Amino acid sequence: MLRRIDSFLACLLATVVLASVLPCYGVGVxxxxxxxxxxxxxxxxxxxxRLSRRAVMEGMLGWRIHLAILSCTFVMFPLMGMALHAALPGMLDASMWTGVLFLCCLPSTVQSSIAFTSIARGNVAAAICSATLSNILGxxxxxxxxxxxxGRHTGNGSGGIMPIVLQLLVPFIxxxxxxxWIGEWAHRHKKLLSFSDRGSILVVVYTAFSEAVTQGLWHRLPPLQLGRVAVVDAGLLVIVLGLTLLAGRLGRFPRGDRIAxxxxxxxxxxxxxxxIASVLFPPDDVGLIVLPLMIYHQVQLFVCATLARRMGARGDGD
Structure with missing residues (x-):
């Protein structure tokens, strides 16, 4: 099993290297x-x-898990961001702290959250409902x-609902x-579903990291500042992972729900x-403000890929 974990992480690392050396441009984007x-x-x-109708209905009606996830996303994260800023104001410059606080306000990912929940053998139906609801509410x-x-005056950008509906909900429905007709076939070919999960993550990593590289990820800030951002992002993720694990245990959620x-x-x-950043912040500031988010995005993929594989292998979610 260790060999398989290493092979998946090796694919992620190779994808980042490929995006750094040969990012997609123009038509390639x-x-x-x-x-x-x-x-x-x-x-x-x-x-x-693959999911039975009963599993989907249970996922939709599980209000406790949805409340727990939304509280983590839109309450715990902003409070933690402000606490880190208050405790370590000199760790980053103003634009980077703005970026960190901004990422704390964002909704959850959809595809990687569900993919990792699936890899870890968690409650996929609940993850689909919660992650999608998070993006709509976000x-x-x-x-x-x-x-x-x-203290900014902001709009709601309601036009962002349609991509979520068309790209996620319509295929699921x-x-x-x-x-x-094809449910049994999907169960018999679990490797195909696994390939879909992991393949989507690799494509998202390459596309996202290519965008970061083309926007000057390695040149716009000194290496020391980028390193500090990475440390803050990694620390934020580790704390959040610990708190979500604790919340699942204290709430006495079943294993699948804890994973979600x-x-x-x-x-x-x-x-x-x-x-969202392009709407809320001046165009000249957007590139720097989203850098902490881009770095966090990569860190969360690597860390959660390892965690998901271990949870899936152990089969107990602990």
């Missing part, structure tokens, strides 16, 4: 963005085909939280509709964060 959309939609279709709550933190809380409650969405 459109190609990989389209590929990411297709793979994510396929992942949701297969998840919908369209309104993120500008509100940023406004509270920075289509899979549910097809479930009576960990992987949905600890993530922050790069896909939502970049466009």
């Amino acid at each position: 459109k190609v990989f963005n389209t590929l990411a959309i297709i793979m994510i939609a396929n992942m949701f279709f297969l998840q919908g085909a 369209i309104f709550l993120t500008p509100l939280l940023v406004g509270i933190m920075f 289509a899979g549910q509709v097809a479930q009576p 809380i960990v992987f949905c409650g600890s993530k922050k969405s790069l896909a939502s964060g970049v466009p």
